[in-house]
Amino acid sequence: MGCCFSASIKSENPSRKVVNITHDSKQQDGLTGGSNKVSQLKIFKYDELKTATRHFRPHNMVGEGASGRVFKGWLDEQTLAPAKPGTGIIVAVKKFNQEGFEGHKELMAQINHHPNIVKLIGYCLEDDHRFLVSEFLTTGSLENHLFLRTSYDEPLSWSNRMKIALGTAKVLAFLHSDEVNVIYRDLKASHILLDSNFNAKLSDFSLARGGPSGDESHVSTRVMGTFGFAAPEYIATGHLTKKCDVYSFGVVLLEILSGKRALDRNRPAGEQNLVEWAKPYLLSKRRIFKVMDARIAGQYLASEAMKVAKIAIQCLSVQPQFRPTMADVVRALEQVQDSSDTGSSSRSSGSVPEQR
Structure with a gap:
């Protein structure tokens, strides 16, 4: 099915840019x-x-x-x-x-x-x-709860963050299944809404696209979505695959861990791009505390944080073939949730190493 798009870049807020899309009226994205x-x-x-x-x-x-x-x-x-x-x-x-x-x-x-x-x-x-x-979900979006700190009495707890991450991974795995075969293309915290029990609800499918079929390895499009979340190979080539969603999920997972936006010009020069800044710390048990949101210190074990950080690192692989599938991510996050349930009694003594 043929398609035609035009794209222009605009600022969404001082720390982010989005690509504003105009679809051809006959295009139905497959x-x-x-x-x-x-x-x-x-x-x-x-x-x-x-x-x-x-x-x-x-x-x-x-x-x-x-x-x-x-x-x-x-x-x-x-x-x-x-x-x-x-x-x-x-x-x-x-x-x-x-x-x-x-x-x-x-x-x-x-x-x-x-x-x-x-x-x-x-x-x-x-x-x-x-x-x-x-x-209409009155609890608001993940973005509201992570970043608009004056709007809510308490920051999102570790358990709710993991619940939201798992729910988001599950819906992406569903979209990527052979039966549905859809690439979401614009995953970010503002598109993840929350119900009263903090269950994640994916919204705004306006940029969703049918995935490749038959012998095709990708779908060719103009680059669309939100800067900071789009996979590097998609930005470079316009080749859209399900692994592009996996990369975006890795960015959102990093936001969930850190409580920081993917892009923020208000941070120091070397920290404005969250992925570039955080990657060196994510696989170090001694230094991961630099990335973790200080507001939830003591709510999780260091081993749990390391497991989730490992998932994020894998999703953020520069080479898409090294990224897991979303079904793999679901299984990994379910294991973290299981270990969290069995190890909850250990949290009272703290979760991450002291800063040295």
């Missing part, structure tokens, strides 16, 4: 075949969504990305009719730019059953209006 599941979704009228979001008022906007804006809305829990703010259920209403909607809708319908994916409720396709309606 994601097709979800018509039966699409038919099971609620079809909303534009006026219903306008009422649910109070006319898309600016103070109800909760996010904005390359593919469109997201608004908070309220629906009756039983009928899914518009409800008054503060009543019924809260939903996220994503208003799409004109391009890329159909492929996104089909993909979301296909994968809607996975517990680690934000649940799609319905859609609107009326005149020029393109909307997807999904569950």
